[in-house]
Amino acid sequence: MRNLSPENVTEALTRVFDKTPDPRLKELLCTLVRYLHNYAREVQLRPEEWAFAMDAMLRAGKISDTRRNEFIMFSDVLGLSAVVDMMNGAGGKGETAFSQLGPFFEDGLPLAPSHIVDLRATPDGVLPGDPVLFIGSVVSGGGEPVAGAYVDAWQTDVDGLYDLQRPELKGASRLRCRLRTNEDGQFVLKTIRPLGYTAPMDGPGGQMLTATHRNIWRPAHFHFRIGAEGHRTLVTELFPEGDEHLDNDVAFGVRSSLVLTLPECDSQELAREWDMPVPFKKVDYRFELAKAQ
Ligand SMILES: [Fe+2]
Incomplete structure (x- = not known):
């Protein structure tokens, strides 16, 4: 998988799920990848914004427990x-x-x-x-x-x-x-x-x-x-x-x-x-x- 570009990376990514035995799992993952990539392209996602979102997810995990999600x-x-x-x-x-x-x-x-x-x-x-x-x-x-x-x-x-x-x-x-x-x-x-x-x-x-x-x-x-x-x-x-x-x-x-x-x-x-x-x-x-x- 060389020569990836913002234009072809999505197609390349969805192909890595080709061997998924469960067709529903394959559909869920391939579609998720497509929407996430399209989102990043549409808003021209910046590295600091991506890092903020990752940190927010980390904080969401840390503040969650069996009684709060x-x-x-x-x-x-x-x-x-x-x-x-x-x-x-x-x-x-x-x-x-x-x-x-x-x-x-x-x-x-x-x-x-x-x-x-x-x-x-x-x-x-x-x-x-x-x-x-x-x-x-x-x-x-x-x-x-x-x-x-x-x-x-x-x-x-x-x-x-x-x-x-x-x-x-x-x-x-x-x-x-x-x-x-x-x-x-x-x-x-x-x-x-x-x-x-x-x-x-x-x-x-x-x-x-x-x-x-x-x-x-x-x-x-x-x-x-x-x-x-x-x-x-x-x-x-x-x-x-x-x-x-x-x-x-x-x-x-x-x-x-x-x-x-x-x-x-x-x-x-x-x-x-x-x-x-x-x-x-x-x-x-x-x-x-x-x-x-
Ligand atoms: Fe309630």
């Missing part, structure tokens, strides 16, 4: 997560719209003993916050209830923080759970209204947002990941109406079908039935799973 943040704030979600989720055609997993998901939580989970209750007492009774139902594309679906739910507290951002909890879970739906495909969360938060600003992702004078806020949201045998796993977020950042989410996660109204309920009967303080907000939401292909 700066690369997911870059993907979110550059809209790549939204593109992947929208391409891969039908959104309204027999399947709830996808929205991002975000950097605060925790895999492998112990399964709750019931489909009803009280997220307000902690060993230190009831969490402060606007009480919400969230009644979810999970249905298959055709409308049949999905019994035994695995539901992961997680959200922020009244300070807009996830449990993973509170070192004083020493790794204990708060405002997150994993449960299975009952025979009617239902689950119930006794929880609080989440608060919005800013993207983490102490890493290279935050440096980019500052340098570009962008909005740094995400509107408040509930996170869900729902999986069931024979169905595509749904990863989505639900956004309570009224948040001032619904139309400029720094991470591009909002879809109209994922915006919730949270009507106030002052029914003493319902409050007694669910052991909720009066008044509380009540949400009924139907999650639609698509059949796996």
Whole structure:
């Protein structure tokens, strides 16, 4: 491979992948090389700019750990997560719209003993916050209830923080759970209204947002990941109406079908039935799973 030039280097590079046995891997790598090279040529990338980007990636790696992933943040704030979600989720055609997993998901939580989970209750007492009774139902594309679906739910507290951002909890879970739906495909969360938060600003992702004078806020949201045998796993977020950042989410996660109204309920009967303080907000939401292909 001699006599390389900016014009022929891309072709030469893609040929080195000719023996890749996995055709999908070959496609991913060859196309990536082509776009990266075209990018460098189009912007006439300078060595110091290239070095800055390499250093930013190094810093992103150093600031990331099992509880924080700066690369997911870059993907979110550059809209790549939204593109992947929208391409891969039908959104309204027999399947709830996808929205991002975000950097605060925790895999492998112990399964709750019931489909009803009280997220307000902690060993230190009831969490402060606007009480919400969230009644979810999970249905298959055709409308049949999905019994035994695995539901992961997680959200922020009244300070807009996830449990993973509170070192004083020493790794204990708060405002997150994993449960299975009952025979009617239902689950119930006794929880609080989440608060919005800013993207983490102490890493290279935050440096980019500052340098570009962008909005740094995400509107408040509930996170869900729902999986069931024979169905595509749904990863989505639900956004309570009224948040001032619904139309400029720094991470591009909002879809109209994922915006919730949270009507106030002052029914003493319902409050007694669910052991909720009066008044509380009540949400009924139907999650639609698509059949796996
Ligand atoms: Fe989030």
